[in-house]
Amino acid sequence: MSYPARQVNSPSRVVVFAFLAAVLTGTALLSLPVAVAEGEETSWTSALFTATSAVCVTGLAAVDTAGHWTVFGETVILVLMQIGGFGIMSLASILALLVSGKLGLRARLSTQAETQSLGPGEIRRVLVGVAKVTLVVEAVTAAILTTRFVTAYGEPLGRAAYHGVFHAVSAFTNAGFALWPDSVTRFVRDVWVCLPLALTVVIGGLGFPVYIALRRHWRHPSRWSLHAKLTLGMTAILLFGGAVAITVSEWTNPATFGPLPPGLRILAGFFHSAMTRSGGLNSVDTSQMHENSWLISDVLMFIGAGSASTGGGIKVTTFALLGYVILAELRGEPDVTAGRRRIPEHLQRQALAIALVSVAAVVAGTLTMMMITPFPLDRVLFEVVSAFGTVGLSTGITADVGAGGHLVLTVLMFIGRLGPATLGTALALRVQTRRFRYPEERPLVG
Template sequence: GRPVGEAAWLAVFHAVSSFNNAGFSLFSDNMIGFVADPVVSLTLSTAVILGGLGFPVILQLLRWWRRPLLWSMNTRIVLAATAMLLMVGTVYITAIEWNNPATLGPLDWPAKILAGFFQSVQTRTAGFNSIDIGGASEATQFGMSALMFIGAGPAGTAGGIKVTTFAVLLFILIAEVRGQGVVNIFGKRLSRAVHRQAISVVLLSVAVVVAATVAIMLMSGLSLTPVLFESVSAFATVGLSTGITAQLPVGAQLILAALMLIGRLGPITFATALALRERETLFQYPKERPIIG
C-alpha cells in the first residue's frame, strides 16, 4: 500500500535492523500493524534468528551444511539452544497472553500463534514488537526478561549472556545431579576452564542487572517487574520497553544507557579477559570442601 520507492526503503531499513538485532522501526507503532502478516513477521524473524546465531555458526553451516558430524560443539549448542528457547518462548507467551484483550485476545488463533512466535524471536535481543508490551501480564514480562537475559549466539549481532553460557551452566547442573565428575556435551568433554568462565560471566551480569534495577526503583518509585524488564532489555541491548522509559528521571535513564554499553561490551570483554589471563600455577593448596546447602 505504499509507493515502490518508499516500500523498498522500508524493506532495506528493516532488513538491516532485524539482521543486526537492532529492533529499530520506522513505524510509529513498531510492528503492531503487521501482527497478523506472516510475510513480514516471518521474514523479520528469520533475519533476527540468522543474525543471532553468530558468524562462526553461519560460516560453519555454509561450509558443512550436510555434514553435521563436522560441526563444532559451539555450533551444536547454539542450534539446539536456539530451537529450544524459541519453542519454549512461543508456548509461554502465547499461552499466557491468549485471552489478554490488550495483546493477543482480539486476534484469531493463527494470528495469536504467529504473534507469540514473533515476540519470542524478538526476545533474542532484536527489539521489534507486534503486540503492546506494556499491556502484557507481569508473568509474560518476567518470562521475556529471562529470555532477553540469555540472548542468542556468541560472536553475532545479539546481546545477553549468550545461549552457550546458559547451556554450559545447564549441562553443569545436569552432570552434578547425575554425580558425574566431568561435563559431556554432544559426545565431547567440556573444559573446566569454561565452567569458571560461564559462572563468572553470569554472576557478574546478574549483579549488574540487580544493582541497576534497585537503583532505578529507588529513583522512580516504580514496581519491580517493569523496571526489571527495562534493565534487562537495556543490558541485553534488546530495545523492548513496557513504556516507562520516557517517564523515568534523568538519572535512571543514564543508568539504562550505561547498561546498554556494559551489556554490549562487558560480557565479551570480561570473558575474553578471563581466557587470556589463564595461566598454570606452580603449586596447589590442600583440598577441602565446605558444606553446600
C-alpha cells in the same frame, strides 16, 4: 609476567574504546540541528541514549524515532546500527583489507577479541564471509519488505525501499529500531512482514562461528562443532518453547492476542519469542501484556542469543554450559560432558563468572532504577533486563524514566553489549598453567 598481560589485555581495551568512540560520535551527530525534526528539541542525554542504543543494537528509544528525527538523524541511527551489529573492529578490519590487502597483528587481535571464538589466522577469511552473509541476508529481507510495502500498502517505491532497508538492518543487527511510533504493531496480521523480520532476527542472533560451521558442513550435522550444536539446539528450544509459553499466556488477553484469529496468535507468539532473543521489535503492545508474560520475556532476554552474534544476553552457550555443569553435579560425574565432549574447567568457570556478573549488573540496575523512578518492580526489571540484554522491548516507561534513568539504562546497554563478552575474552586470554597447587580444603557448600 606483567608485560604479556598488558599485551593480552590491549585488544579488549581497543574494542571498548572503539565502541565508546562510536557512541560519542553518534551523540554529536544526533545533537546537530539537521538531525532533529522541526519543532523538536534534543537534550544531550536523549542523544547519548539513542546513540548508545543504536551502537549497542538495543532499540530502546527515549523519543519517537520516526517523529523526532529527520531523515539525516534516521540515517545516522541506521549507520550506527550496522556498525554496532557487524562490529566496529570487524568493520575496520574489512576496510583495512580492502585498502591495503593486509591486516596487522593489533587489528587481528582486536577483531579476535570482538568476535570471541575466532583464531588470528582465520580472521581475514572469516571477515569476508561474515560481510557476505550480512549483506545477503539484509538484502533479501529488504527486498521482501520493500515488495510488500509497495504491493500491499501502496507506498511509493523510494519510501518503501527506505523502510525495507532500515528494518532489514534493524532486524539482522538485532537492533529493534522502527520507523513507526508503534514499532510494527500495525503489521501484526501480516505474515509477509512479521515472519521475515522474525527469521532475520534469529539468523542475526546465531553468531559468526555458527555460520562458519554451517558453511563448511551444512550437509553433515555430525561434523558441526560443539559450539554450533549447542547454539542451534538451545536457540530452537528457547525460540519455540518461548513461543508456546507466550502464546498460552496471552491467548485470551483482549489487549494483545485476544482479537486475533488462532493462526495469527501463534504467529504473534513466535514473533515475540524471536524478538526477546535480542530483536526488540514488537507486533503487539508489550505494555498491555500480562505480568507472567513479562517474566517469561525477562528470562528469554537475559539468556539472549548466540556468542559472537549481533544479539545480547549471557548467550545461549553460557546457559547451556551451566545446565551441563548442574547435570554433571546431580549425576555425581567427575567431568562435565556435552555431546560426547568434555568441557574444560576454565570454560565452566567463565560461564559461571559471566552469569553471576550479569545477575549482579541486573540487580544493581534494578535497585538503582527503583530508587530514582516511580515505577513498580515488574516494569523496572523488564526495562533493565531489556537494556542489559540489548533487546529493546519496553513496557512503555522508557521515555518517562527521566535523565537519571536514561543514564542508568545507557550504562547497562554499554555493559550488556561489551561486558560479558569482554569479560569472557579476558578470562580466556588469561588462562595460565601454574607450577604448583595449594593444599586442598573443602568448605561446606549448600
